[in-house]
Amino acid sequence: MDNLFTGIEDRGLEYVGASRIEGPLVVVENVRDVGFDEVVEIRDPAGNTRLGRVLDVSGTHTVVQVLEGTTGLATKFLRTRFLGESFRLPVSRRMLGRVFDGLGRPADGGPPPLSADRRDVNGMPINPFARRYPREFIQTGLSAIDGMNALVRGQKLPVFSGNGLPHDRVSAQIIRQARLLDEQVEFSIVFAAMGIKHDVAEFFIRNFRESGALARAVMIFSLADAPSVERLLTPRVALTLAEHLAFDCGQHVLILLTDMTNYCESLREVGTARGEIPGRKGYPGYLYSDLASLYERAGRIEGSPGSITQMAILTMPADDISHPVPDLTGYITEGQIVLDRDLFQRGIYPPIAGLPSLSRLMKDGVGKGFTREDHPILASQLFACYAYVKRVRGLADVIGEEELSPLDKQYLKFGEAFEMEFLNQGEYENRSIETTLELGWDALSVLPQEELHRVSDELLKKHYRMKRDTGEAACAV
């Protein structure tokens, strides 16, 4: 496979020997004419090549990060060749339907994609002036998302999960069901797997096959047994391809990045090997900027019909949302879908947490002219009432349910209805936005009208279910 990947003919000098090998890093001395971030080909004693890139370069020392691991490398026999450019990926729409490894090389036995168009995988920052603000509502068929945390085309909305929670099933369902209300456009799918297990990858492939999406999906796998440093390039390879499909070919791309926690661990590994001053929990201080350089590669661009909608999945270590990985992610992405262990244990699917989940772009993609006029207010009122339910439950734990006021008891009933009827649904149940909104009003109507402060009289008249307004609920505390 000599250089097929980068498409460069052998050139440049080959250097023999390294002064140091440490973790994923190799230091080579007295190398000439090498650029920062240049791609390096390393030949190991067995004659196999591994790819690396330059992290630091001076006249005397060149620090190379070996993407495919340093196992088996020896300082004396190490051969390095500098390829004269930064990491590039040949891109073409014919890559749809194919499987690649974490560095973008074919992994399905097929030929490498032939393309003269080779892109730097680091991409370039999108000019904010050239962005188009995303606003088209994507119906996922999941009430918890559509009703309360709506996704729009071009948004970056990650899933914060925990070990053992059904993030894979939820995201597979989203991919299966995602569609626009008034347009029949299929999403192309770019799926980048970082450090996940084979059976998880299998699960997704099976899902894509069943839903007929396989032909318009690209899979980029750096699975759990692949060298961990390779993962640093995997999302970049995936995003580079996604950008080509979206902004050159005009496709609507849904990109799934999983699991970002594994990606961040690889970054930490490299940082530690370089002896960098660690930040929180040992992650490098530049974790935020590094993650931003990935997550910001989503959205829409003025004058281009395509879009990149990004879903990153990450597992929160110990379910801790303040851990640096979810924390910094939440600071960059346009909201987050948080999975909740308590809901999961109570058998509610999808276990999407009512309160900490958020879609920042929902406000511009729902309501009159987008979904339905009552949508924003309904969502806001559901959030407010559900927050109150949480408070009442806390109180009930202390004083006992019997001691609650009649109104508070009514709130508990609303909580049940909301979780069991609205949040809860089947893995193959694809709800229309109308169904979702009606279910929302059904739940709210468990409460007396007067409690719905955020809803105008007019909307109440239209949507509040009178028959369920029991006189009892309205009575005073």
Added chain:
Amino acid sequence: MATVKSDGRPFATRISGPIITAKGMSAAQMYEVVQVGSLGLVGEVVRVIGDLATIQVYEDTTMLKPGAHVECTGAPLSVSLGPGLLGNIYDGIQRPLPGIEAKSGAWIRRGEKVDALDSEKKWTFEPLVNAGDDVAGGQIIGQVAETPLVMHRIMVPPDISGTIRSIAAKGEYSLAEPVAVVETGSGPQDIMMMQRWPVRVPRPIRERLRIAEPLITGQRIIDTFFPIGKGGAAAIPGGFGTGKTITQHQLAKWSDAQIIVFIGCGERGNEMTEVLREFPELEDPRSGRPLMERTILIANTSNMPVAAREVSIYTGITLAEYYRDMGLSVAVFADSTSRWAEALRELAARLEEMPAEEGFPASLPTRLAQFYERGGAVTTLAGDRGSVSIVGAVSPPGGDFSEPVTQHTRRFIRCFWALDTGLANARHYPSIHWLQSYSEYSEDVKNWWETAACDWEDLRTEALTLLQREERLQQIVKLVGPDVLPDSQKLILFIAEVIKDGFLAQSAFDTNDAYCSPEKQVALLRIMLGLYHRGRDLIQDGVPLGMVRGMECVSDILRAKSALSNKELDRLADIDRRLNEEADRIAQQYVKGTSCYG
């Protein structure tokens, strides 16, 4: 050494991300701007040792090699100041993003060079001095209507003074043409409508003034409870999703500053796009003109180079000072100062500086202080009153306010709007926590408010006290349930809910409620406290709380903020009247009722 240069020009010896080392730099000045390599990547000298200089590069250094030439420019990083800034959007080093797009398309290519201001465009200059007049630095010599909203004063640069030898007549001039010649001690000096100023140096003023006037933001919890003065400094810390950006957008839209500088520092691209899309369409509530006519945007988003993020804050504040010098009130929003601090940390780490707390350089507090100190109410060199108010978002890791950036920021601001994750999760927005926030400006602005509403101070004190008492009562409720409380205390819980829902919560997306006029703020709070007073009296007379809660006007009071526009104060008065009638009726009935059965 692998690379030996013989032509004597400075060249790079080491490249490590945004930090490079160059040799042959003994003549370089600290903070001098340099251009590196064949693309002419812009950088700034941040350290000189012997003939080695360390340079932070504002653009991506991929494939830059040792041996690349380094070109010194002889000047520190400076911005261009003149008509044409308003309505524009710049990156961290003042390159106009529309101009970059015209050259390199949707993606920002490195090495792109575009002038900050259009030097060909003609502006109508109107002279305000005559030949023979003596002028000093900062003095106004003419004006240009930069936008229908803003009269741009043309000032003598701060470091020039002398006698006007000639001044242009009213007419059309470009920024490159001199509009005046000043005879100075060292010969004649051309004055253009554009001047340059180094970003890291505060522009001079005559003196600092006491803050006396509030910056009216139209946000109730801010204006009424935790006001910021014109020239004041506020911090708005909060975890992700708590509302830092939306609150700052709200302030940028509705506050009564004459100029807005919004710095998107290491945050999302779409948020800047949103401002660009929205502001031209929104009307200033006072003048009716599009908001973009008074706004300058600096966008150095999270995926743009980190060194330029560091400098974007200074670029923004320098533009603000320039407009302040014209005698205008300017408000600067920095979203987020934490990303700026992190840029400092990242660069310091690459420079192998000794880290202090959590990896931040030991200079962090000094840098924060220097930034916030560039705000203030001042007498300008020209003798006018101008101000720069600063609102800085802080993004503490994990939402934990004990971290260094939040803690140090607190020392240099006097207004703290603490965002609360619990409130945000419950979709109570703005999620500014009424018990954890404070403002030291409330005393300064009291007089201003009391000329309009003599009971302002009483209203806010009483409301805040009620909220504090509610917090204490909630502690009891959490332990033993609400039943043990007497009705008089349950009333406090009820009124606190009314204040939270009907007054403190304010949706940025509600047409009527996004901006709440000071008059409406006072009127709303007055009604709610009126409800409290009447309720208290009724309960004292033995009326059960249920009857107070059940009053018909309650839901009108709760919905008034969004049901009534700022112009419908008469309808608020109406609600107030009905409240009193209803309370009178209950009192009468109840007294009658009790006498009947009693």
